[in-house]
Amino acid sequence: MKYVLPVVGTVAALGLFAFSTANQAAMAVEKPSYSDTFEQLDLFADVMARVRSDYVVEVEDGQLIEDAINGMLQSLDPHSSYVNPEDWLRLQEQTSGRYVGVGMEVTQEEGYVKVVSPIDGTPAKEAGIESGDYITEINGETVLGLSLTEAVNKIRGKAGESVTITIARADEEPSEITLIRREVNREVVTYEIKDGVPYIRISQFNEKAAPGLEGAITELRRQIGGELPGLVLDVRTNPGGLLDQSIKVSSAFLDGGEVVSTxxxxxxxxxxxxxxxxxxxxxxxxxxxxxxxxxxxxEIVAGAIQDRGRGLVLGMTSFGKGSVQSLIPLRGGRDGALRLTTQRYYTPAGRSIQGTGIDPDLYVSSIPDDGEDHDRLSESDLPNSIENEDSEAAEDLDTEETVIDFPPEDFDVQDDYQLQRAVELIKSGRYTQRLAELQN
Incomplete structure (x- = not known):
């Protein structure tokens, strides 16, 4: 089974999703012979034996080996890792949309845990945790000196148990937030009619995404009393999920033809x-x-709709994860699984968005312009991130040439300026004109 995920899997158990950020550079050496490889394995065995006999406290062999495997895999790229048997079971639960956790995507930056995005319908989202927040302490203990995996393990726990995290946010005093871990049976598709225009949000591409979209379309047609006058599809803060679900969701808008290639x-x-x-x-x-x-x-769905000229993409440049991970069970899952980056993916126009992201047709910000240059967290910022093989595509955008539509200074961000602009485009009829301009 193949997954196209920025975060779901590996250490994603219990609803805390993690980008691993081990900063271990691979040395450029000649390809070793088999004899060289076995010599290196002998070296590993010697080191492990020395640790077992002389380290200041007793250590478990299994934990040493697991950490060594993860060190090797995490030196490849941010998304390759070892999934132990316990996490393998949790991962299978999570892709079905049912899991126990607090619900955050996280990475590591300068020793602290950084929130990439809280997940809809989870304790983290309900507690007001925001993208860009830093977790500096877990249950009163600093995260400095911990690996990302160690920090994640401290936040994990059983349903009903609590964990207290200290959040540092720009221009605010640090604050403590207590989260109660719970079982989440997430409906990843929600829908409503916004000012006469149907609106569907997909918060994650698990096994419920495509069936949920079809059900939402059916119900919206019933409410409208006929065919839809237009549709706003919201995949903001959606970390991704299953490749097959992105294909099925795209099929709702495309009549055959390529969605993505790998x-x-x-x-x-x-x-x-x-x-x-x-x-x-x-x-x-x-x-x-x-x-x-x-x-x-x-990004697969947005890129397919954009490249095929099927609709408009509105908002800000996306994260830029253009790689595919294969989950390879080890001994049928009894020894866990290997999560390995095996392919890059490409939009129908042949674009690799690895590290660069999908550029919207219409740049619209969710927050007013404060005159500051806000750097976005992207795939290319993660240590050991795979480079985009197209050097021209990987060049930084010239922000001076990018025209961004900002909300007014007194705009309440809760009113969702990006959504308002999308609804206005459809209702005003300017959608068709703008789409035609892009295709010419």
Whole structure:
């Protein structure tokens, strides 16, 4: 089974999703012979034996080996890692949309845990935790000196148990937030009618995404009393999920044809994934909302709709995770699984968005312009991130040439300026004109 995820998996158990950020550079050496490899394995065994006999406290062999495997894999890229048997079971629960946890995507920056995004319908989201927050303490103990995995393990726990984290936020005093871990049975698709325009939000691409979208379309048609006048599809802060779900969701808007392609090492193992024929929303105007935390499967859907000229993409440049991970069970899962980056993915136009993200057709900010240059957290910022093989695409954007539509200074961000602009485009009829301009 293949996953196109920025975070779901590996140490994602209990609803705390983590980008691993081990900063271990691989040395450029000649390809070793088998004899060289066995000599290195002998070296590993010697080191492990010395640790077992002489380290100041007793250590467990299993934990040493697991940490060594993770060190090797995490030196490759931020998304490859070892999934131990316990986390393997939790990961399977999570992709089904049911898990125990607090619900955050996190990474590590300058020794602290940084929140990439809280997940809808979870304790973290309900407690007001925001993207960009730093976790400096867990249950009163500093996170400095801890690896990301160690910090994540301290936040994990059983349903009903609490964990207190200290949050540091720009221009605010640190504050303590107590979260109660709970079982979350998330409906990842929500919908409503916004000022006469149907609106559907997909918060994650687990196994419920495509069925939930189809159900939402059916119900919105019933409420409207016919075909939809347009649709706003919201994948902001959506970290991604299952590759097959991104294909099925795209099929609602595309009548066959390519959604995404993937390529392995040296361009090998080329695979193309097509939308199913018979789109559910033929000729319905579609605007996709994205932001800096839209990643992976979210970017596949947005990129396919954009490249195929099927709709407009509105918001801010997305996260830029353009790699595919394969989950490889070890001994049928009894020894856990290997989560390994095996392919890059490409939009229908052949674009790799690795590290660069999807640029919207219309740049619209969610917050007023304060005159500051706010750097976005992107895939390219993660240690050991795979480079985009297209050097021109990987160049930084010239922000001076990017025209961003900011909300007024007194605008209440809770009113969602990006969504308002999308609804106005569809209602005013300017959607068709803007789409035609992009296609010419």
């Amino acid at each position: 390529r392995g090492r040296d361009g090998a193992n080329l695979e193309s994934y097509d939308a199913a024929p018979g789109q559910l929303l033929r000729d319905v105007p579609v605007i996709v909302l994205i932001d800096e935390a839209s990643a992976s499967a979210s």
